[in-house]
Amino acid sequence: MPTIGVISQTPDNLYSAQVIDGIRDIAESRDFAVSKIDGQHYHTANLQGIIAIAHEAPDDLLWQIHNDGIPLALVSHQVPDLPVPSVIPNNWLGIARLVEHLIVERNRSRIVFLGGLKSQVDAVQREAAFRDELLRYHITQPESYFLRGNFERDVAARAVEEFAASNQPFDALIAADHIMGLSALEVLREAGIHVPKQVSVVAFDDNEQARRAGLTTVAGELAGLGRCAANQLLAMIRGIEVLGVTTLGLQLIVRRTS
Amino acid sequence: MESFAVNQSEIIQKATQGQLKVHNRELLLRAIYSGEINNRAALAQLTNLTKGTVSLLIAELMDEGYLIETGLGQVQEGPGKPPRLLRFVPTARQVIGLSINSERIEGVLANLDGQVAVYHKHLIGDRKGSEVVDLLQKVINGLVIQQSAQLLSIGIGSEGILDTQNGIIINLPSLGWRELPLGSLLSEHYGVPVYLANSTQLVAVGEYVFGKAIRSSGIAVVSVNDSVGVGLLLNRASYENGNDIGEFRLSHVPLKEALSWQHVKDRIHELRRSYPATVLPETNLTYLHLNYASAQGDPVALRIYDELAETLATIFVWIIMLHRPDYLSLVGQIADLGALLLDKITLKMQDSISRQLINSTILLLDSSPDLIPIGAVAHVLHLELGIV
Numbered sequence: 001m002p003t004i005g006v007i008s009q010t011p012d013n014l015y016s017a018q019v020i021d022g023i024r025d026i027a028e029s030r031d032f033a034v035s036k037i038d039g040q041h042y043h044t045a046n047l048q049g050i051i052a053i054a055h056e057a058p059d060d061l062l063w064q065i066h067n068d069g070i071p072l073a074l075v076s077h078q079v080p081d082l083p084v085p086s087v088i089p090n091n092w093l094g095i096a097r098l099v100e101h102l103i104v105e106r107n108r109s110r111i112v113f114l115g116g117l118k119s120q121v122d123a124v125q126r127e128a129a130f131r132d133e134l135l136r137y138h139i140t141q142p143e144s145y146f147l148r149g150n151f152e153r154d155v156a157a158r159a160v161e162e163f164a165a166s167n168q169p170f171d172a173l174i175a176a177d178h179i180m181g182l183s184a185l186e187v188l189r190e191a192g193i194h195v196p197k198q199v200s201v202v203a204f205d206d207n208e209q210a211r212r213a214g215l216t217t218v219a220g221e222l223a224g225l226g227r228c229a230a231n232q233l234l235a236m237i238r239g240i241e242v243l244g245v246t247t248l249g250l251q252l253i254v255r256r257t258s
Numbered sequence: 259m260e261s262f263a264v265n266q267s268e269i270i271q272k273a274t275q276g277q278l279k280v281h282n283r284e285l286l287l288r289a290i291y292s293g294e295i296n297n298r299a300a301l302a303q304l305t306n307l308t309k310g311t312v313s314l315l316i317a318e319l320m321d322e323g324y325l326i327e328t329g330l331g332q333v334q335e336g337p338g339k340p341p342r343l344l345r346f347v348p349t350a351r352q353v354i355g356l357s358i359n360s361e362r363i364e365g366v367l368a369n370l371d372g373q374v375a376v377y378h379k380h381l382i383g384d385r386k387g388s389e390v391v392d393l394l395q396k397v398i399n400g401l402v403i404q405q406s407a408q409l410l411s412i413g414i415g416s417e418g419i420l421d422t423q424n425g426i427i428i429n430l431p432s433l434g435w436r437e438l439p440l441g442s443l444l445s446e447h448y449g450v451p452v453y454l455a456n457s458t459q460l461v462a463v464g465e466y467v468f469g470k471a472i473r474s475s476g477i478a479v480v481s482v483n484d485s486v487g488v489g490l491l492l493n494r495a496s497y498e499n500g501n502d503i504g505e506f507r508l509s510h511v512p513l514k515e516a517l518s519w520q521h522v523k524d525r526i527h528e529l530r531r532s533y534p535a536t537v538l539p540e541t542n543l544t545y546l547h548l549n550y551a552s553a554q555g556d557p558v559a560l561r562i563y564d565e566l567a568e569t570l571a572t573i574f575v576w577i578i579m580l581h582r583p584d585y586l587s588l589v590g591q592i593a594d595l596g597a598l599l600l601d602k603i604t605l606k607m608q609d610s611i612s613r614q615l616i617n618s619t620i621l622l623l624d625s626s627p628d629l630i631p632i633g634a635v636a637h638v639l640h641l642e643l644g645i646v
Contacts, residue, residue, distance in 0.1 A: 085400060090377065135546035136596070138553040228376065228404060235403040242403060243396040244363075244380035249373070 005037040005047040007057045016053050019075055022226020049233040055120045071236035073229045076122050087228040089220035090247040095129035097218050097252045098174050098202045103137050106200050108172035116151040116176040126176045149180040156180035160187040175203040178210040200258040214256030224248050284644025290346050291645040297341035323350040351410035354401050355634030358416045360432035360484045366631040367401040372468040376404045386434035411450050411642045413634030415457035425454045457630045458487030459500020461589055464633030466491045467646045474584035478577045482590040485514040516569050529558045545594035552598050563602050571606035578619050586619050593625035
């Protein structure tokens, strides 16, 4: 059976797992198998094409794959000048919606931003979008309100714990993904801070866990990213030339935490 | 001669009947799409078509997937069967809307209600001529491959001089396009109708159909991007037009220069010497920085606002005087300057026209990047289905 390879160093993390689910949906419906691969050995795997998720394959490896003539698509990643299509969440629109919700609908003004991994394109765009929105609403925020969570539960928890203990006033928190958002919720509740009465908590991306926790999110369906990337790759395997960056529409889902 | 005359009249009759059928389909679709009417009897009443004609056309539209029945309604008065309710199916087809300018090609794949399923874009870089056409096809491919329904049509918004009737880009120097039959080229490749229109005009169409100007009697749009454009949709959409006015000179300077981002940056650079304590950053400056700085009372920012407002007020005054639109929207990244810009434009306009006249038009701002592709979608829905 023809096979698509997926490069993801952390295939079991929630983010990658959902993206890979989406890839499988499309690939298997078109009789392609999906195989998680170690990027360094891609040339031995007899693959029709490769999808690389996030920043987990180094840029020079991606160039090598492309130069070897293997169809390649990227999810949540872009490499300057590399002529392959990619799919990324609509980071600018998503953050703009979250900020608008907090400031206009919930009257918040001291917003902490819990960011992702500095080297990853979604993290960079979401933080840049947040800074732009602060300008738009004329809000001055010290750098101490920008926390680093690296898209990891424990790192995010420590960052929020430290901030909460610093006694700097805040009334909202935006987490750059729902994993960190859920972590922040736990920390704030343990610290005796009432959500949403004292602090609204919102996050980027949505899933069943976020729904159960009542987390307000802006939903860019992760499996949808995988499906789009699979569509791109399968088209290229069929000989259709595709270039550009695809982003998906998203919506604000207001729940208990805001 | 006689047989020729008979043939001609048969041809004319068939053409007229064909057009009539299209017209009637559009009438029915529009009534159901708008939510005005949802059953056959009411459609017949509204349109003055016979019940038989309505039923035939509805059956056709249902076969094609545009309409479904959703159950039984209530009997309005007297005896009779309850009507079978009809609903428009926005996912029956999808439409691609595109925007092309000197920097990028961007597009949307949308359902028939304007809901965007997917956005897609690519920078043009140094490409010119046929390289841009090649890139355009690769971007369109990026949308086509994400389809979840049959593609109805493609709409394209562009600047430059266009022959929109024949889908030809007559002259667009920034892309090295001259006498390019873009419409037919793409139509042949993708097997669907392709419609071309002025970008700013499409913004007006999009705002009228899906945006803030829904059900108004008209909207005018001023766009500031590579150049300056004006788009009009007036008299309940009976008149629409759009054109580039970037070459028009105010105080000897073309509008597209006077309102350009480069000009703004150059002015800021000059004004820094007089106001070295400005809060505006030296690098990575954006309109949002100006917005923020103006709220801090920064003199450089406020001066820029005044200068831009002066120029824009002149354009706005002419549009309001000539056309009296319900809405006048300023679009493009310049809209990130925010409400203060509109306040200053309003003040400047009072030098030329009465407050009453100014207040008869609602001023809007919109910096969304997808206005042109969404407008292209609305344009296509109007031309292909007549539903908007």
